[in-house]
Amino acid sequence: MTNVKCPQCGESNYAILTSATTAMYYPPVIKNGVNVNPDGNITTTTCRCMYCGNLFGYQTRYGKIWNGYER
């Protein structure tokens, strides 16, 4: 699971309110036995900091944080 910190207070203690993933189909493309076209869907997650109550969100792609943003 991705671990993020509240952009306001820096604590990593949050409730995940919503999580939505785009539904593009990425057909596997195999090159020399390796999938060179991995699932590139973007998951947008909205969180509420349990420490200061700040609402924030982040997006992940390829299992990594792709774009963090505040709400």
Ligand SMILES: [Zn+2]
């Ligand atoms: Zn916070």
